[in-house]
Every structure is written in C-alpha cells, then in structure tokens.
Amino acid sequence: MTRFVLTRLAQSLVALAILSVVVFVLARATGDPLHLILPMSATEEDYANARRYLGLDRSYPEQYVTFVARAVTGDFGTSLRARRPVSELIAARLPNSLKLGAFAMGVSLLLAFPLGVMAAVHKGTVVDRAAQVIAVLGQSLPTFWVAIVLIEVVAGRLQWLPAGGVDGITSYILPGFTLGWFVVAGMMRLLRSGMLEVLDSEYVKLARVKGVVEARVVWLHALKNALIPVVTFAGIYFSILVTTAIVVETVFAWPGLGRLAYEAITSRDFPVIQAVVLTTAAIVAVVNLSVDCVYGFIDPRIRYAR
Amino acid sequence: MPVLDVRDLRTHLITRWGTVKAVDGVSFTVDEGETLGLVGESGSGKSMTCLSILRLAPRPAARIVGGEVRLDGDDLLRKTGREMQRIRGKKIAMILQDPMSSLNPVFSIGMQVKEPLAMHHGLRGRALFSRAVDLLASVGISSPADRLLAFPHQLSGGMRQRVVGAMAISAPPRVLIADEPTTSLDVTIQAQYLRLLKELQQRHRLAMIFVTHNLGIVARVCDRVAVMYAGRIVEAGPVEQIFRAPAHPYTKALLESVPRLGDTREWLTAIDGQPPDLAALPPGCAFAPRCTSVMERCRVDAPPEVIVGEGRTSRCWLSVAPSPPRRDAGLALGSSDGPPRA
Numbered sequence: 001m002t003r004f005v006l007t008r009l010a011q012s013l014v015a016l017a018i019l020s021v022v023v024f025v026l027a028r029a030t031g032d033p034l035h036l037i038l039p040m041s042a043t044e045e046d047y048a049n050a051r052r053y054l055g056l057d058r059s060y061p062e063q064y065v066t067f068v069a070r071a072v073t074g075d076f077g078t079s080l081r082a083r084r085p086v087s088e089l090i091a092a093r094l095p096n097s098l099k100l101g102a103f104a105m106g107v108s109l110l111l112a113f114p115l116g117v118m119a120a121v122h123k124g125t126v127v128d129r130a131a132q133v134i135a136v137l138g139q140s141l142p143t144f145w146v147a148i149v150l151i152e153v154v155a156g157r158l159q160w161l162p163a164g165g166v167d168g169i170t171s172y173i174l175p176g177f178t179l180g181w182f183v184v185a186g187m188m189r190l191l192r193s194g195m196l197e198v199l200d201s202e203y204v205k206l207a208r209v210k211g212v213v214e215a216r217v218v219w220l221h222a223l224k225n226a227l228i229p230v231v232t233f234a235g236i237y238f239s240i241l242v243t244t245a246i247v248v249e250t251v252f253a254w255p256g257l258g259r260l261a262y263e264a265i266t267s268r269d270f271p272v273i274q275a276v277v278l279t280t281a282a283i284v285a286v287v288n289l290s291v292d293c294v295y296g297f298i299d300p301r302i303r304y305a306r
Numbered sequence: 307m308p309v310l311d312v313r314d315l316r317t318h319l320i321t322r323w324g325t326v327k328a329v330d331g332v333s334f335t336v337d338e339g340e341t342l343g344l345v346g347e348s349g350s351g352k353s354m355t356c357l358s359i360l361r362l363a364p365r366p367a368a369r370i371v372g373g374e375v376r377l378d379g380d381d382l383l384r385k386t387g388r389e390m391q392r393i394r395g396k397k398i399a400m401i402l403q404d405p406m407s408s409l410n411p412v413f414s415i416g417m418q419v420k421e422p423l424a425m426h427h428g429l430r431g432r433a434l435f436s437r438a439v440d441l442l443a444s445v446g447i448s449s450p451a452d453r454l455l456a457f458p459h460q461l462s463g464g465m466r467q468r469v470v471g472a473m474a475i476s477a478p479p480r481v482l483i484a485d486e487p488t489t490s491l492d493v494t495i496q497a498q499y500l501r502l503l504k505e506l507q508q509r510h511r512l513a514m515i516f517v518t519h520n521l522g523i524v525a526r527v528c529d530r531v532a533v534m535y536a537g538r539i540v541e542a543g544p545v546e547q548i549f550r551a552p553a554h555p556y557t558k559a560l561l562e563s564v565p566r567l568g569d570t571r572e573w574l575t576a577i578d579g580q581p582p583d584l585a586a587l588p589p590g591c592a593f594a595p596r597c598t599s600v601m602e603r604c605r606v607d608a609p610p611e612v613i614v615g616e617g618r619t620s621r622c623w624l625s626v627a628p629s630p631p632r633r634d635a636g637l638a639l640g641s642s643d644g645p646p647r648a
Contacts, residue, residue, distance in 0.1 A: 201407060202402050202403070202404050202407040202408040203407060203408055203409055203410040203411070204410075205362070205402060206402055206408045206409070206410075206470070206473075207410070207421075208362055208394070209360060209362065209394055209395060209399070209402070210394065210395035210399075210421065210422045210425075210473060211391050211392060211393070211394035211395035211396060211422060211425060211426065212391075212395075212421065212422075213391060214387075214391075221410055221413075224410075224412045224413070225410070225411065225412055228412075299412055300412060300414075300457040300459070301411060301457070304457070304459075304460070
C-alpha cells in the first residue's frame, strides 16, 4: 500500500511538471498582455520598457526556467494586472473556492446517496422515476443556464436568497446547488445501477437468508459493494466540479479561484493563469490520490493486490 | 410430527406476460434427521419452493398466494417480517448454489461468520470469536483463527463453500435447505462436501432439503425424493423404491437420461421437447406434450395426486387407472422390469 501511494505520488508530480509546460505555452498563445495593460497612447518605447520590466523580453525557455524555479518555492511572481504577488491573490481566493466546493460536494453526497439507493431498492416506483428525472435534468441542463434561472427566479422575483457574493450561509445555497446538481445526477445514476446489480447478487441473497435485517442488507452489505464504482468516479467528478466552478463563480460573483482564473484569462495575466491552473491541478492530484487510497480501503481485493 | 410440513404451497409470479404459477400446490414433509431430495429441470420450481419457505421469493414479482409452511407446527406464512428475520439463519438455514459468489467480497470471513452468531445468539467479544473459530474448525477448515481475518478472494472454492456451510449450521438450525450446493465445485471437492453435509446433518439431526438435478447425488444422500415438474410435485416417495420402479413417466424419463457405469446403451435417452412455458400451460397434464405414454385424457384433464404405495404418490392418469396402458407396460405398478437402480 505504501509503495502504491508513493508510486501514485511520483506520477502526480510528473503530471504537474508536464502541465506546467502546457499552461505556460497556452497562456502565451492567447496574445500579448501588454495590449490590454498599456494605454492606447503608449509608444514603442513604452512597450519595450514594460516588457523588460515584466521580464517578458527574455526567451521562452528562459522565462519558463525562472517560472519553475520560483514556483517550487511557492512564488508565482506578480500579477500583471493587479500588481500584487500572485500567491497573495490565490491565498485570498482559495478558501472561498474550497468552502463552496465542500458545500457543493456535501450537498451532492447527501442527496445522491439516499436517492440512488432508494431508486434501486424501489425500482420502477415513483421514487425511482423522480430520481431519474433529477438525474436527466442535472446532466443535460447547462450550468450557466441553471445559474441564471436560479438568480432570476429565487434571488430576483422571490427575493429569497442573495444573487451573488459571499454573505453568510444563505449565499452558499444557490451556487452550491448549481455546482452540485451535476454531481448529484452522475453519482446517483452510478449508485442506482451499482445497487441494482449488487442487490441481485448471491451474497446479498445469503445475507437475507442468514436473517440479516433488511436495512443492514441494503446500507452495509450491498452499499459497500456498490460504492466501488462511485469511488472510482469520485475523482473524475471532482475534476468536473473544479471546471464547473469557473462558470458558477463567475455567474454568482463568487470571489473564488474559478473567477480568478476567468479574470486572469480575459486579461492575459500569465503568472495568475499559470498559478491558478497549477494550484487546481495539485488539488485534483491530491483528491485523486486520496480516492485511490479510499478505494483500497473499501475493496480488499485491491488492497491485497498492491 | 414432521419438522417441516409444507401444505399446498402456491407462489405466483406476476409478470408482464401474465401470472406464472411457479409453485402450484406443493406439499411435502421432512422429518428430523431426514433428507428430502427435490429434483427437477431448471424452471420446475425447486428454488422458488425453497425461497418461499423462507419467505424470500423475489419481490415484488413473486407472491405466495396460498398454503401453509409449518415449522414444528407453527405456520411461517403467518409470521411478521421481524419474526421471519429471527427464523432465517436460526431455525431454517440455506446454502446457495454458488460458493464463489455467495460470500460478500468486501467483508472479511470473520465478519460474515460472526454476523449471524451476534444476531441470533447475542454473542460478543471473546465468546463470539471462539465460537466463530469452533465453527470453522467443525467444517474442517485448518487454522480457523487466521481464516477469520482473510477475505473471500483469498480462499479456494471448496474452502468458501465450507465457510458457507459453517454459517448455515451456526445456530444450529432445525431445517437446512441446500440449493444445488455442489453444482459449481470440482467432482472431488463435491464428494468431500457431500460427506461433510451428511456428517453435519447427522450431528445436528437436521431436517434437510436437498435441491438438485443430479440423480446420482439423490441416490447418495437422500432418504426420500420429490420430483417436480412445472411447479408441481409429480412423484414422491422413498428414493430406493422410486429408483427401482418409477410410477410417473417423467421420473422414468429422468432416470433413463442418467449415464451409468457399465452402460451398454450407445445413446443416452434425452427427454424430447422443452420444459413447458409456465405462463401458458396446457389444460391437462403439464408433461403430456413430452410424455411417451400420453393418453387422450391427459391432454384434457390434469391428473390428481394418487397414493401408489407406502409413502408414495404420483400425479399421473396411469396410476389412477391401472387398466392396461396403451404403451409401455413396464410403467404399471408392481412390475418387476423397471429400470435398474442408479
């Protein structure tokens, strides 16, 4: 198990290294940030000065090496737009994103588990149909549209909840729901199909034959098996959550990492783009690593094989 | 009084294509220390009968619509769900077909063996542990304490089946239902396992129902046999008598399809035709379309169950009217030239 974790850790580091190159190149492919920073009246000389000042006059390999050398110490340089250290910007935004992400994930788990399990146990009934509707809508409605409709109806017409910004627990509800819905839908469907398969198995039959209480059969004997595919996808869902967060945070004016990424991309703020992408990638890598560990914890066949 | 007394049990499956009478008026008894073989082709209702006894026939499709299942005189069909939970695994245990898949892959052997002990006997801690160790040892598992920590995938098929056996006798129960417990095992392991089951049965004086389609196994382990066809018992009685002189053409055909050592036949006799579609049974005898001794009457009226000897019954017009049948005189009762014993 230790060896497995170390291997995965090394793999994650390699992935991050490759990603640093990709993001470095892609950011620069979007165009010259100075066109957005300098005023219309700027002269050739102003451009040259600014370029030298920001270190953009050096060759790409040279810039990359400086970027990496500083990044490993946690220094991502200075934002071209905000003129502040990038690490400061991230430190200010990251907690907001983590809180929203945790809220969304918590909500989705709380909804997905009962819905998925009950849909399988009561297959073909009203419960099952309702769950299917939620799943289909969750996976087919575009996030930005859901966000706009919620703002328009719940925050606008009904005035029940704030339309954006961070202001107490109520402000988490709309963005959290929008962000979590997609995950609820996917997880619920996975759980339902997993449970259906497992509930039909011989070992669940044997548990019943032994006289195990039905609730224990469903929530322990069956669910632990049905959890295996769900955990496998949990990492993927987390990545989707991170991507979706860019849209959700932008629409709900949520001061998180996603909106920072959006702002940085629109203003070609290279250091910020690079830092945001690498930070999120590192988080995704950590989540995937823990998912793999949980996987081994649930399924002894994997724990012993490694 | 028999330990288990099943009377006119009826389990119907409600399907899109209509109501299927999976178990259609099945009656039998099993005494203490006795083994009843339940024989028939797939789909004849053997497994459904067993699951109905435990009230575990797959819901919502299956419904027990009539009859009685008396365990020591107490009708199980009148019990509440909670009462049934205390009977399953404690009074009536069942061994399922496939040892490879009847243990839960994500829980240790220990957890699975201890579960019924904790549930039905309230054992905890050291007492629970030592009882689990004793149980595994009693089914011939070596170093049982270590095995408790193992997971199913770390054990061989034979070993897993022993674990399942250990769980079944943990109470020990009054009735043990074994649903084709050896079909998926190697032949050598099969023999060992049958011996183990017999031994456990004798030790605990279990009333055992042995479901199988293997007549060789019936001859080895069963005292009485009930042959099922299309949800009904078509013939029942002591194994020896039925093997020597089957009264029902279906039993006869089954016996003829078994290969034997020293067989001089070039071809085994197969039973022509398909098992009947339970959703569309013929009006008369369900076996009539495949029967070699079929008469006019068979296609119109279903034959009643008649007593054809000491503890023997048959559901066939041939047994009702012992007047010379049109074909196959060997089937008449008391004839000396029935098929040789298996």
